[in-house]
Amino acid sequence: MKLKKLSPLVNPQSIALVVVLLVNWALFPGFFNVTWQDGRLFGSLIDVLNRGVPVAILAIGMSAVIATKGVDLSVGAVMAISGAVAATLVTDGYPASVAVIAALAIGVLCGVWNGVLVAFLEIQPIIATLVLMVAGRGIAQLITAGSIVTFADPLLISIGTGSFAGLPMPVVIAIVLLFISVFVVRSSAVGLFIESVGVNRAAASLAGIRSGLLLVAVYGFSGFCAAISGLIVAGDIKGADANNAGLWLELDAILAVVIGGTSLLGGRFSIAMSVLGAIIIQAMNTGILVSGFPPEFNLVVKAGVIILIFTMQSPLATRLIEMRKTQRAVARKAS
Template identity: 55%
Template sequence: MTSLHTQSEASVQHRQGLPRALMQRQWFAPLGALLLIILCMGVVSPDFLSIRVVDGHLYGSLIDVVHRGSSAALVAVGMAIVIGTRGIDLSVGSVIAISGAVMAVLISETELPPWLIILAAVGSGVLCGLWNGVLVAYLEIQPIISTLILMVAGRGIAQMITGGQIVTFHGEFFEAIGSGYLLGIPWRVLIAAAVILALWLTMRKTALGLFIEAVGGNARASRLAGIDSRGITLLAYVISGVCSAVAGIIIAADIRGADANNAGLWLELDAILAVVLGGAALMGGRFYLGATVIGVLIIQSLTTGILLSGLPSQYTLVVKAGVVLLVLLMQAPEFRRSMAAVLRRRQHED
């Protein structure tokens, strides 16, 4: 009897601890906020939840959220890795403009094969990442200043590449990247998902993710432990540059041209916000790629939903900021402790 009673008591404790265990998961608050936002937008605008198939392609606001958020997700995961090293990358928008300019000029003025053009565009992102990484890791210039240099100069570099003009191009391969579909799913979503999945596997299934978090937590201690903290920091900025370059390729392919002034403009702010919504610490030491992607979907869902609701454009940013504040409140340790205490009291009362 005692054994049965003990097993029953353990089972009850396990069930009671499940809500608290879920609340402690890093993805719980962002995912809960995303689902709540989607439901609220569905109530305000029922069309927001409708998904239909037209000409073999998936259409609907939810599909548009994922479609439009793919490039921002690429930038955000790169930003998350940099923030994990206790850094920041303000140049991602300029890198998008540079890579898009390189791709557009090569398509319109040369006969190079598509794979070589893409390689050149991604290579421009690698060079930008190396520039930022050398300034931060080896010259020990503050990350916000180092990347601000390229943020300012990058737009000028992109304009020099395009000659100060909006360069347009035509090509089935690149147009498919921007607006094509595979089995009803946009190509840009598949590309972004493949890159993000590869990064997640690299960060969580190898030692690289631990090295990045170690460098962000304490660079000096990581060096004493035998970690090449400078090399890891340099690699983080290169990864961010590659992610931004791929996003630039997608954006340029979508508009079939390169706009050095507006491509990726202020996207670095949404990327940083998505990383914060994902629960990463801006002081470094921890980052979450999956939760960062959820943060991007939160931002994009708000933007799409508010536009569909017919709310005047001047209220969009205010509503967006208010919802973000609520999500951050849900992630605050003190708020979580208070909610856990409320759950415990209710369980004892039951």
């Protein structure tokens, strides 16, 4: 009985995370040391959480999009736009609150644009969002005039580097966003609607779901998440770097969702597992940094671990595990 209760926690993802963390610990004995410094927690483990946040937040929005059988390639570019908007507004003398709201609103607008292309013009999501992925970075560069716009506004900086109750502010933001989105998706029928549109949009529409509106909302939410990530990344370096902010992060976000077990074919999805996927990715990145491996190894190590996780999740592995279980059960009965 006890084992059954624990079983949702025993899955390939959490095993992978524990393994990665243990390997990090073996390579760098101080990995689990967390100390209290300047009114906040300080240590590699905190770094894993803090640095994992941008991808984790992207993965929250991306999970919903992928569950609708879509994909949002534009999130990295939207991050750059959001950071650029906020940074230029505060340097032009607007209050930080206005800058933050404007950045989030533009993020939602970018997402809605994607949603309209996908839902009403029925362009394939990968193509529809590719438009903004390419154009978005250009838009961000136009806003910042190609340079890194630095700012000294305390509120905007605190989004990226502040702390709350000893935790880095980005981690707090991510936790709050995770809880709200899981609550909204699972306590209402929204989650089911998303999954049904992902499995079969025509059937869902016939069943009375306004699939067009739902898709626009889902892409809008993804844009909103990207805008939050953009603000965090900009606040972290006290500047908006239109050339590099969020560059290739859309791929990490998709990877996080897939590691989390959501299928790219749409349908069943788990936001919490996607966030776990993002943390696994970051645990690898941080591990490589503290291990002292030469940088040429970074991508190889990452690829190796990811292949391992996917093998563990593959239908073949699941079947083998099931087979062993039944064999054991049979053996028990026989004895």
